[in-house]
Amino acid sequence: MGETITFWVLAVVSVGAALSMVFNRKAVYSALMLGTVMLCLAVLYAVQDAPFLAAVQIIVYTGAVMMLFLFVLMLVGVDSSDSLVETLRGQRFWAIIAGVGFAALVILAVGNAIFAPQTGLAMATGQGGYIRSIALLLFTKYVFAFEITSALLITAALAAMVLAHRERTTKKATQKDLSKARFLGDRPSPLPGPGTYATGNAIDMPALLPDGSVAESSVNRYIARYDVEHGHLPEDPKLAEAIKHRAEEESK
Amino acid sequence: MTTHYLILSGLLFAIGAMGVLIRRNAIVVFMCVELMLNACNLAFVTFARQVGNLEGQIIAFFVMVVAAAEVVVGLAIIVTIFRTRRSASVDDANLLKY
């Protein structure tokens, strides 16, 4: 009875979490949802007489693997949320058809199967208890596989280092080099800030130079393009023209 | 109970598979793959109890190890691709085609 309650609670939670992982736009939320599913599964392992696996699940998966995911997410950019608009024609439709169909077939197969009463692990763990039995299997029958996994892990670690490593091909630029490059360029001074001498100080308001002319470079190109695309142009035609020009410059 | 566990396992697997197909973010795709692997593990553990044999759990254990190694390498690849293409979308890496 206790197992049934545990199962249904965890099953609902894990399926909900899995669905929300798939359909969540933010990758960090997806990662958290996956962590939830894994924790649920860990509990289910424990319920099913697999305490060792439950521990490994929590330590390896929820602990290490999920941390690695989050770490990479931070590297790649945590604040970006994915667009859920499908770009491949028919991909989502057929994906759902195939996924639901596959699930339905598995359920059909499993649901139609008639299982014998559960044997339970009492016999298997009879001599020396559960941990001892696991160890016995792992270090006798599966010792080669076990050793090979160690080689696999070492290889994976090396591969990760090689892949993530970036060779520096040029000398790192010092502050001296940067200032030299700046004075050799066509603009030694900083760009004018937006809003200088202008009637407003909004970020999309082009600066006016002391002679009254418009400094196009004072507005960020992306902001200029945003303004043009959304019609947020200043009323002054001179300024509007400058922003349009800036946006066109960007699009080139 | 075995049936319930197996159905849960199948549902999670299908959800993971659909996620792989629907999501474009390479990291989320990877998470979905992990979800599928976990669903398999649940089936292994369930069957281990059903037939009274510990070897199912051992296999699940090995799956975890391999999954860990796979995640390490996969994420390293994603980082490398992101570095050169400034994108983690699996659709952007489509140069190998007709």
Next chain:
Amino acid sequence: MSWLMIALPLLGAFILLVFNRFTNRWGHLLGVVMSLASFAVAVLAFVELLGLGEDQRRQAVTLYEFIPSMKLNMGLLVDPLSISFALLITGVGSLIHIYSIGYMSHDPDRRRFFSYLNLFVAAMLLLVLSDNYVGLFIGWEGVGLASYLLIGFWQFKPSAAVAAKKAFVVNRVGDFGLLVGMFVIWTSFGSLAFKDLGAEQIGTASNGTLTAIGLLLLLGACGKSAQLPLQSWLLDAMEGPTPVSALIHAATMVTAGVYLVVRSGVFFEASDVASLVVTIVGVATLLAGAIIGCAKDDIKKGLAGSTMSQIGYMMLGAGLGPAGYAFAIAHLIAHGFFKADMFLGAGSVMHGMNDEVDMRKYGGLRKYMPVTFATFIVGYLAIIGFPFLSGFYTKDGIIETAMEHGAWMGWLAVLGAGITGFYMSRMIFMTFFGEKRWDKDAHPHESPSVMTVPLILLSIGSIVLGYFLIMDNRLMHFLAPAVGMPEHVPVPHLFSTTTVGLSTLALVAVGAAIAWMKYGRAQVPAVQPRGSFLTTFARRDLYGDALNESLFMRPGQWLTRIAVYFDNRGIDGLVNGLAAGIGGSSGRLRRLQTGFARTYALSILIGAALLTGALLLVGNI
């Protein structure tokens, strides 16, 4: 010894062709010397042959093993038939060589001309002297080559080049017949040597085989001798220099077909069908040639039509068996003389008239070139069968023999003789009588003696040869060892007073009279009148070319076009279409490789789902 006959002119041709420009100054003399030397050898061989008994007059000269696997030896057969031809070829050939010195004196390529003439003499001698069909065929092709080269001698003239090509192509049709005939002989009798093909040896073969051999050989003879239906090349062949027309296309080469029929007489004697076809071809050609000759204004083409006609007579004689052979060969030899005489006379006229060939622009030339006129008249009288001249004896002999075989062919031959009287008289009246119709810049004059002396010699031959050969059946007895004697030996008369002979003479006289009325007494228009339908018919060579074009050329072109179309659209279309189909479908199929990993993953999942479903269906889960 007799191989020298062939070797000498061949050597001459070789020297002239290999040392070409270095021999320019004396090349023509070498050619003449070689030809005369060959004639001398022929005379020696002839005398030697006469010295032998009748049963020994088949002298085989084995030269070397030609094709050992076929047990075929290259050898010469000096017998009365071949020596007659050899004498004609070398004799008339030498005269024409001499004549050519004068005729071609202004031509920068005279040396090349003589090399071809020598080549022709050598090939023609090989043709007649060879003791087997293979050697005969080599000579046959050799004279074909020489004919081609000489018709196209002035190859800068497109008409000459086309005429040469035409002669070559039409001759190939005949050669095909000869070759296949040889194949049949070989498979039937296992030998191609004449000595193995006697009447006893071929007696074993079926009548069908013998008829097939006869008809195939006749096809070859038709090609070479310009007999119907392969007559079309001869008139165009007049594009060559006039000595060529005289030597090759009147006196010698075109008679090779007659030689072939006579030499292969055993086959024709054994097959009634084949010999009947020979006579039909002969009669048809003698009439066709005569009709064509009536309408031609080109003097050489008129003579060419006459040549066709006269060879038709020979062919008719050759188809009549041993009785006709002697008359055919006699007519052939006499014709060789009087036709060469007239051709060279025509050449002499042209020489004096700035190479003008249109008889409507001649007229009244008898005063300006008396020797040419006299010799031409002799040739004319000989060909129309004027009493006591050679044509009178030889042609009447053929007509009489034909009359014995079938009245229809005899009377048609008589009709042909009448037409001959008309067109030859027309030629004489248009050329030598009437008023002058010359071009302004024409200054007719007699030709140099190097040209007139051969004319005189040839005209002497034209006068006496017929009488000499026919009287006492001299030629018939002489040829008997080679071709056999007829069962019923005719008795020649000095002047035959049979119905046939008299009616022939009467018809010839009528023809000549009509010609005098139309061209002698009446004024000859300088421009060709439009003429009746029949005239046009004759002018167009009886529509022979049109027939060939519509029967062979056009269907051939259509066939080629159809084949090309089929090749382009059908074969190429199939191949290209297959490639294009595969290429196109591949081009569309490759679009499946989108490069999107998710698409591939989708197909994997769908596959997995389908597989699961299939397993469920068959009940394995």
